[in-house]
Amino acid sequence: MRRFKEFIIEKLVFLSGILVILFVCLIFVFLLKEGLSFFKDVKLSAFLLGKYWYPISEPPRFGILPLILGSLFVTLGAVLFAVPLSIGAAFYVAEIAPARIRDFLKTGIEILASIPSVVLGFVGMITLVPWIKAIFHVPTGLTALAGSIMLGFMAMPTIISISEDAITAVPRQYKEGSIALGATRWQTMYRVTIHAAKPGIIAACMLGVGRVIGETMAVMMITGNAAVIPRTFLQPVRTLTATIAAEMGEVVHGSAHYHALFSIGIILFLITFMINITADFFLHRVRTK
Amino acid sequence: MEHNVCFSVRDLDIRFGAVHALHRVSCDIARNGILGAIGPANSGKTTFLRALNRLNETQDNYRMSGSILLEGRDINKDFKPEGLRRRVGMIFALPMPLPLSIYENIAFGPRRQGINDKRRLDAAVEESLRSAFLWEEVKDRLKSAATKLSGGQQQRLCIARTLAVKPDVILFDEPCSGLDPISTAKVEESMVVLKKKYTIVLVTNNTKQAARVSDRVAFFLMGDLIEEDVTDRIFTSPKDKRTEDYIVGKFG
Numbered sequence: 001m002r003r004f005k006e007f008i009i010e011k012l013v014f015l016s017g018i019l020v021i022l023f024v025c026l027i028f029v030f031l032l033k034e035g036l037s038f039f040k041d042v043k044l045s046a047f048l049l050g051k052y053w054y055p056i057s058e059p060p061r062f063g064i065l066p067l068i069l070g071s072l073f074v075t076l077g078a079v080l081f082a083v084p085l086s087i088g089a090a091f092y093v094a095e096i097a098p099a100r101i102r103d104f105l106k107t108g109i110e111i112l113a114s115i116p117s118v119v120l121g122f123v124g125m126i127t128l129v130p131w132i133k134a135i136f137h138v139p140t141g142l143t144a145l146a147g148s149i150m151l152g153f154m155a156m157p158t159i160i161s162i163s164e165d166a167i168t169a170v171p172r173q174y175k176e177g178s179i180a181l182g183a184t185r186w187q188t189m190y191r192v193t194i195h196a197a198k199p200g201i202i203a204a205c206m207l208g209v210g211r212v213i214g215e216t217m218a219v220m221m222i223t224g225n226a227a228v229i230p231r232t233f234l235q236p237v238r239t240l241t242a243t244i245a246a247e248m249g250e251v252v253h254g255s256a257h258y259h260a261l262f263s264i265g266i267i268l269f270l271i272t273f274m275i276n277i278t279a280d281f282f283l284h285r286v287r288t289k
Numbered sequence: 290m291e292h293n294v295c296f297s298v299r300d301l302d303i304r305f306g307a308v309h310a311l312h313r314v315s316c317d318i319a320r321n322g323i324l325g326a327i328g329p330a331n332s333g334k335t336t337f338l339r340a341l342n343r344l345n346e347t348q349d350n351y352r353m354s355g356s357i358l359l360e361g362r363d364i365n366k367d368f369k370p371e372g373l374r375r376r377v378g379m380i381f382a383l384p385m386p387l388p389l390s391i392y393e394n395i396a397f398g399p400r401r402q403g404i405n406d407k408r409r410l411d412a413a414v415e416e417s418l419r420s421a422f423l424w425e426e427v428k429d430r431l432k433s434a435a436t437k438l439s440g441g442q443q444q445r446l447c448i449a450r451t452l453a454v455k456p457d458v459i460l461f462d463e464p465c466s467g468l469d470p471i472s473t474a475k476v477e478e479s480m481v482v483l484k485k486k487y488t489i490v491l492v493t494n495n496t497k498q499a500a501r502v503s504d505r506v507a508f509f510l511m512g513d514l515i516e517e518d519v520t521d522r523i524f525t526s527p528k529d530k531r532t533e534d535y536i537v538g539k540f541g
Contacts (some may be wrong), residue, residue: 099349173385176449180344180400180452182375191397198389 019268028269033267038062038259047263052239053227055257062248062260064267067227070144070237073230075150078212082155083205090158090163090201095189098130106161113157121218124150129222138234142224145233155208162207166200167193199282206279210272218243240268295488296341300355303336305348310336313355314514317358319519321396322358323480323489325503327496332509334492338460340492342497343370359458375402381498382463384443386435386450391427394435394446398454404448412452422479423474441472449525459483461491465498472528477502494534500524 010238013253042062050063093105122147133141170193178188194201216239224236244261251258296318303311311333318324326334339345340357343364357364364373367512375398386394404410414431418424423445427438435446444464451459461480465473480489480502493499499506499521507517508529515529527533 063451158496171385173381174387175383175386176344176347177385178397179347180342180374180379180381181401181450182371183397183401184371187401193389 031265031269036212036261040258041256042260044142047260048267051229053243055251060256061140062256063189064240064243066227066263067238067240067243067264068267069229070223070227071213071239071241073144073233073237074147074151074223074239075209075212077144078151078155079205079209081149082152082159082208085152086159086204087155087163087201090160090167090187090204091194093160094164094167095193109160111156112153113161117154117215117217118221120150120153121221124218124222131226131235132234134235140224140236141221142236144223144230144237144258147219147237147239148233149221151212151215154218155212156214158211159204159208163197163201166197169200170196193245199285203279203282206275206282207257210275210279211214213275214241214268214272216245240264244268278287293320294318295360296490297358297361298337298340299357300356301337301340301357302354303333303340303345304350304352305345306350310512311340312512315355316514318488318490319505320488320505321484321486323484323491323502324517325499325506326490326492326509327494327506327535328493328509329395331511333512334507334509335462337509337514338462338490338492341458342374342379343368344379344537346370346397349393370392372421375454376456377407377458377460378454378456379460380444380447380451380464381468382464384440384447385466386438386446389435390432391435391438391446392431395450395453398450402454417449417453418446420452420477420479420483421445423449439472440466441475444468444472445479448476448483452483456487458488458490461489461493463492463494466494479481482484508535 010276018056047064048068049065050061051065052061052063053066054061070100081269089105089109089117090180093102096104128146128149131141132143134145174192174196175188179185183191219239220242223239223242225238226236227238227243228235230237244264247257250262251261294317297317298317301311301314303309314333314337326337328334336345340353341364344352345351353365359368359373359376362368362453364377368376388398389397392414394416397408399410399413404413414474415424416430418427423442427446435443438446448459448464455471465476468476477498480491483489483498485505492502502519505518506520506523508515508523508527508531515532516527518528523532524536527536
């Protein structure tokens with residue numbers, strides 16, 4: 001009887017492990033099946049490099065270059081905003097802050113991570129968007145800049161907590177060795193600690209970027225959703241994710257537009273997949289070192 | 290004798306939180322000699338050593354009283370910690386080069402003092418490596434990673450990088466605990482040469498090592514400095530029974 005129980009439990013655990021992989025495969029297959037048939041009608045180059053996204057005009061045009069650039073602008077802005085701030089915060093939490101402030105800050109970072117993105121988008125819409133409109137004297141505050149800042153907030157918890165782990169994992173002997181050679185605390189941090197923690201910090205940033213690219217709700221609310229090729233950060237943009245979310249509800253099932261949205265899904269999948277692989281590569285390097 | 294004193298320690302008392310690590314220790318450390326500090330684990334000898342370059346300060350809950358004078362100046366009042374540590378270098382138990390090239394490991398100290406002239410750095414690197422008996426082994430691969438060296442080489446690299454800062458005193462914290470006998474012999478050999486120019490304090494678990502290289506020996510036990518005397522006298526006719534018991538191997 002006991003033998004039988006063991007057998008059942010073992011198989012159940014095995015099954016749950018396999019199922020996860022199976023689901024991923026099924027999702028991917030479904031995505032490919034729905035997305036690839038789109039390229040029977042439209043050339044890949046026309047899709048990726050086309051400048052106009054008019055899916056319901058006659059004839060429809062399916063160029064996603066403005067959407068790719070929209071995602072790129074918002075992501076780039078978020079990185080410029082979030083990465084320096086997050087690395088600074090990670091250093092403060094890991095190296096400088098006294099124990100009590102450290103615990104307080106870590107809780108704060110966790111809370112920031114747990115804010116639903118729709119709430120962030122909402123707050124951004126009410127506060128940030130009017131500010132941008134007033135400060136830069138632009139016709140609308142719904143811009144790439146607004147999206148970048150709000151998404152920066154979303155990426156920060158990821159970057160901070162993983163960077164902090166990497167900094168804390170730097171052997172004490174490195175720091176002591178540097179200090180014993182007459183280096184100041186700042187010199188030690190700047191010359192030794194950041195150097196030793198670099199792979200972990202890069203991985204943290206990549207994972208943060210992954211989060212930003214995949215984010216939908218907040219960008220849909222505050223970037224203005226105009227599918228035009230952006231030239232500055234003070235222009236409305238539309239991202240890949242927002243396009244799918246906004247149009248999937250109204251699209252005619254089985255139409256070219258429908259398949260085009262799936263193709264966008266494939267592109268997104270490939271981008272985030274590559275980012276995660278890169279992050280994994282750096283994290284793995286930390287472990288084997 | 291007085292003019293020949295390098296460190297003068299008076300009533301040094303150290304606590305880490307509730308742990309009373311060192312109990313009112315007083316002693317003088319002579320210039321250009323090797324003082325060996327021996328004693329069992331947790332005897333306070335490493336705490337004593339790390340007090341001399343104020344490295345204990347990097348730990349939480351550290352409190353001290355008493356005074357340590359280096360050439361007549363109070364190390365806790367008259368020095369900045371970085372300035373003190375440039376005069377009082379330290380070699381650790383685990384040889385842990387920084388994750389940089391061999392060259393940059395040695396140049397690390399001088400660079401932090403603002404020396405960036407390539408010729409001066411080159412000269413400092415070569416001179417330090419020669420003094421640590423490592424130059425011949427690494428001169429063709431100065432740009433390769435220091436972490437690729439063997440354990441003994443890494444320890445001599447750590448000695449070299451300390452020498453590059455041009456200290457007056459070098460503290461050795463069980464420098465041979467992870468090394469094989471041949472590497473140990475090389476490190477000991479370099480210590481004996483180095484004492485001509487530097488004052489050395491050596492903490493060691495190996496009483497034989499203390500007997501081989503030290504001029505004077507201090508015996509620590511449970512936070513007390515039991516006695517401190519010329520090496521020969523400690524090993525042949527110690528004043529305290531506990532010292533004798535430790536040396537002949539009754540405990541520890």
